[in-house]
Amino acid sequence: MLTLVGVLIVILGFLFRVNPLLVVAAAGIATGLAGGLAPGAVLDALGRAFIENRYVGIVWLVLPVIGLLERAGLKERTQALIGRFRAATTGRVLLLYLAVRQVAAALGLTSLGGHAQMVRPLVAPMAEAAAEMHHGTLPLPTRHAIRAQTAAVDNIGLFFGEDIFIAIGSILLIRGFLEQNGILVQPIELALWAIPTAIAAFVIHATRLLLLDRRLARSLAAHALAAPPAAEAREEVRQEVRDALA
Amino acid sequence: MLSLEFIYQLMGVLLGGVALVNARDAANPRRWSNTAFWGLYAASFLFGSWLPARVSGALVLAMTLVAGFRGLGQGRSPTTSPAERRASAERWGNRLYLPALLVPGLTLLGTLTLKRVSLGGVPLVDARQVTLISLGLATLAALAVGMAMLRPPPAAPLHEARRLLDTVGWAAVLPQMLASLGALFALAGVGQVVAELTTRWVPLETPLAAVAAYGIGMALLTMLMGNAFAAFPVMTAGIALPLIVGRFGGDPVVISAIGMLAGFCGTLMSPMAANFNLVPVALLELPDENAVIKAQIPTALPLLAVNIALMYFLAFR
Numbered sequence: 392m393l394t395l396v397g398v399l400i401v402i403l404g405f406l407f408r409v410n411p412l413l414v415v416a417a418a419g420i421a422t423g424l425a426g427g428l429a430p431g432a433v434l435d436a437l438g439r440a441f442i443e444n445r446y447v448g449i450v451w452l453v454l455p456v457i458g459l460l461e462r463a464g465l466k467e468r469t470q471a472l473i474g475r476f477r478a479a480t481t482g483r484v485l486l487l488y489l490a491v492r493q494v495a496a497a498l499g500l501t502s503l504g505g506h507a508q509m510v511r512p513l514v515a516p517m518a519e520a521a522a523e524m525h526h527g528t529l530p531l532p533t534r535h536a537i538r539a540q541t542a543a544v545d546n547i548g549l550f551f552g553e554d555i556f557i558a559i560g561s562i563l564l565i566r567g568f569l570e571q572n573g574i575l576v577q578p579i580e581l582a583l584w585a586i587p588t589a590i591a592a593f594v595i596h597a598t599r600l601l602l603l604d605r606r607l608a609r610s611l612a613a614h615a616l617a618a619p620p621a622a623e624a625r626e627e628v629r630q631e632v633r634d635a636l637a
Numbered sequence: 638m639l640s641l642e643f644i645y646q647l648m649g650v651l652l653g654g655v656a657l658v659n660a661r662d663a664a665n666p667r668r669w670s671n672t673a674f675w676g677l678y679a680a681s682f683l684f685g686s687w688l689p690a691r692v693s694g695a696l697v698l699a700m701t702l703v704a705g706f707r708g709l710g711q712g713r714s715p716t717t718s719p720a721e722r723r724a725s726a727e728r729w730g731n732r733l734y735l736p737a738l739l740v741p742g743l744t745l746l747g748t749l750t751l752k753r754v755s756l757g758g759v760p761l762v763d764a765r766q767v768t769l770i771s772l773g774l775a776t777l778a779a780l781a782v783g784m785a786m787l788r789p790p791p792a793a794p795l796h797e798a799r800r801l802l803d804t805v806g807w808a809a810v811l812p813q814m815l816a817s818l819g820a821l822f823a824l825a826g827v828g829q830v831v832a833e834l835t836t837r838w839v840p841l842e843t844p845l846a847a848v849a850a851y852g853i854g855m856a857l858l859t860m861l862m863g864n865a866f867a868a869f870p871v872m873t874a875g876i877a878l879p880l881i882v883g884r885f886g887g888d889p890v891v892i893s894a895i896g897m898l899a900g901f902c903g904t905l906m907s908p909m910a911a912n913f914n915l916v917p918v919a920l921l922e923l924p925d926e927n928a929v930i931k932a933q934i935p936t937a938l939p940l941l942a943v944n945i946a947l948m949y950f951l952a953f954r
Contacts, residue, residue: 426825438694440817458797464726542917
């Protein structure tokens with residue numbers, strides 16, 4: 392039971408909004424000590440794990456390229472480009488990205504996407520610009536809510552697409568685990584059983600995205616009527632948008 | 638042969654440059670905190686493969702203390718004004734997408750072809766890491782094309798990288814820290830304790846109850862560990878194999894394939910999955926740190942229910 396002290400620290404830390412780096416370091420050290428390791432050995436384990444997991448940090452390598460293009464007006468160009476497609480709405484832009492991301496991940500192309508290389512420089516500006524084209528300047532909370540939806544689409548498309556690809560880490564992990572327990576299975580069988588969930592994920596999230604357009608229209612129309620909005624009206628709209636997007 | 642080490646050295650150079658830019662920026666009230674933080678992170682990439690584990694551990698602690706108690710600040714990077722950006726967007730048009738699309742395009746090409754390239758009998762790249770190495774090479778190529786095309790000041794990529802890393806702040810290191818925590822959890826056997834508690838206190842007398850406990854357990858343990866991969870062996874060995882497969886005769890292939898996806902529903906709802914849920918909050922400059930999780934919960938919960946139903950109907954055909 393004492394080994395769960397780390398989990399407790401993490402939950403309390405996130406609850407009381409202590410700096411997550413501190414929380415995680417404290418949880419790691421407490422877990423190691425509770426598991427019977429000497430303080431020096433805990434430090435060794437922490438250092439070894441951090442160095443072994445350096446590949447997680449590689450996403451940041453793309454930042455110089457993205458920054459360079461932002462400096463040259465990539466977001467502005469994307470917004471102008473979306474303005475030419477009258478049929479584009481936030482929901483439809485995100486729906487298209489969901490489909491592309493999920494199909495690409497299912498083909499093993501998980502690197503076609505990601506928050507640093509696709510969401511921030513390309514997809515989020517498109518989704519915002521599509522809403523602006525139909526509703527005029529957006530209030531900041533709406534802008535933020537649209538961005539959060541864009542990040543969500545990237546995650547959902549990735550998670551429920553990649554497991555259809557036979558050489559992805561999770562499929563290989565399942566295969567290895569089952570083999571250790573005396574069950575031999577081909578990766579293709581595992582990938583096949585990921586398809587029903589992939590379809591369900593797409594249907595559920597696509598429905599939400601199409602409803603998002605309607606809710607955006609409704610809450611932004613209310614916002615326009617209240618112009619120039621008094622402070623409380625603005626707060627009300629904010630709440631509405633938050634509810635609509637929750 | 639190019640290995641992952643090559644990419645780590647590139648990362649080290651980038652982060653070292655960011656630390657240097659920070660050290661020279663007197664406008665940042667937290668100038669030396671930023672310098673120390675990114676400098677230490679750079680050292681972990683440059684020298685990590687050779688440092689004793691204890692020194693690396695001390696380095697991680699030092700970074701944590703700097704970020705946690707001193708805090709990081711935002712400096713001022715020389716960048717372009719909104720008007721300059723609009724003019725530049727007008728001038729370059731769709732050509733701006735070329736470097737942006739070179740990154741995924743060349744990564745894909747490299748992943749598919751580099752495995753087979755060898756020079757004098759020695760393979761060019763480490764085949765197990767081909768995607769990450771291709772990503773590194775693609776980024777270098779895109780940077781070269783971008784520089785040749787746009788002709789910005791030579792230090793611009795570094796200043797821009799620094800501007801973006803400053804917006805992300807310490808959250809940039811959080812995914813790696815959480816992965817390390819997962820390793821410590823695994824070492825101490827946290828998952829086994831959770832699985833034991835579940836089987837002891839939750840009644841699992843029918844196939845449906847067992848399947849639901851497994852699906853929900855996968856999601857919950859994934860939320861705690863931040864990673865479905867860490868939760869999968871524990872919950873599957875704890876509940877799925879002995880009960881669902883052993884006692885009720887369910888199909889282990891269906892159960893484990895969909896069980897993993899039930900875990901992914903947990904990933905969508907957990908701040909522990911920082912690279913998916915917290916990093917975009919920082920990158921997109923959102924004021925609510927749970928904004929992405931809140932956007933995902935209404936999809937994650939129904940999908941978890943669907944996964945449990947799918948396991949129940951497909952595993953006991």
